[in-house]
Amino acid sequence: MTGRMRGRRRYAGARLRVGAGRARLLPAAAPEPDMVAGRFSVISPGTERRHLAGEDREAGYMTLGRTGDAAGWVLAPVPHGAAFDAACPGAVTAPPQVPPRLVALARFQQMACLGLDRLPATDLSTVTVVGSGPVALGCVLELRRRGATGIQVVTSRRYPPIGRAPGVTCVSPGAAEPTQLVIDAAGLPRRAADLTAPGGVLGLLGTPDEEAALPALPVHRGGWTVQGMHELAPTAPDTYQKAFTQAVTWLTDHLEPALATAWCRTVPGARAPELFALLESPGRPAEPVLLLDWRDT
CATH class of the missing domain: 3.90.180.10 (Medium-chain alcohol dehydrogenases, catalytic domain)
Incomplete structure (x- = not known):
């Protein structure tokens, strides 16, 4: 059609x-x-x-x-x-x-840029990103653009290419440490929730399955802030192109x-x-x- x-x-x-x-x-x-x-x-x-x-x-x-x-x-x-x-x-x-x-890389970084703009003010010194695919890579790149220096990437893959990004340390799911900011870039919200420290922020950037769910009790007891980070959530008309331009410019100058x-x-x-x-x-x-x-x- x-x-x-x-x-x-x-x-x-x-x-x-x-x-x-x-x-x-x-x-x-x-x-x-x-x-x-x-x-x-x-x-x-x-x-x-x-x-x-x-x-x-x-x-x-x-x-x-x-x-x-x-x-x-x-x-x-x-x-x-x-x-x-x-x-x-x-x-x-x-x-x-x-x-x-670089246009393709900027596309995935643009998604993270729009999503991160929705998060409450958060310390970026230590961040966890769940996943190692293109959405996770775009997220890592955007975090670097924003000054993040310690990014823990949680992945079950051996020697993933995302590990070559500056500031990234790749760890297996069983070896990951909880942090105050966790971004699910793989559509695995339960795994990301397990890594969110008390009082922390859990960002949902990857698209989860329809059956995926977060248990309300740990969210309640942990005092977490859970933020949807979908790129097409309502925003100002010029924001979409602006985020893409920021990503393209930064990649051209720094990558x-x-x-x-x-x-x-x-x-x-x-x-x-x-x-x-x-x-x-x-x-x-x-x-x-x-x-x-x-x-x-």
Whole structure:
């Protein structure tokens, strides 16, 4: 189905459909007039896995295109590889010289920026982040931008790439110490709750399952503040682009190119079905941020 926006099309020509546990590649179509051609798209593993398990639908999270050779990037919340209206809701822009992998990293950092702005004033000297995927990485980067120096990342993965981020110490769930600020970036609120110190703040950044729940009694007795950190919670109209610009600017000025390479992998769009088949397997790429390249597909 083609997305629509106030009577006009928001996107057209999605390149993937998912459902019943598999992904199917769709043929390329010429972009419609006044639409931006999708050049790259960003995979959100948690979102993709949920969609894979459901009914047949267009697959996608964010697609990246250019409005012209001298113009900048436009990142829009449309299906993988689709052409799209550059003015569609939720679209953000970045300068043309920014590499696509930094645009993708900034996307996940933007989520954390918007979520952290909702938290009460909290000491960032010691923070716990639960998870080591792209949402956790974006959170770590945004915490560093805000001056955090001691970030405990709780993950069951061995040698996760997120461990190369400055200020990060990776620990297993059984070895983690409680802290005053805990951010769940993996959709595991119970695990994050177990690590929240009395009087602390628990931020919910990763999307939990519908069945996930926090027990009220520990929240009550611990005196915790529990804060939802979803990026699309109500905010000022210009806040979304502002957060993305802050992330892009900081990454461009501070991130070592070798780290961006270690954290991001670009896969030809034609190989998307086999990549999706690996998302639930031990053979999933180690890099937390995955992009699909649609330019020659």
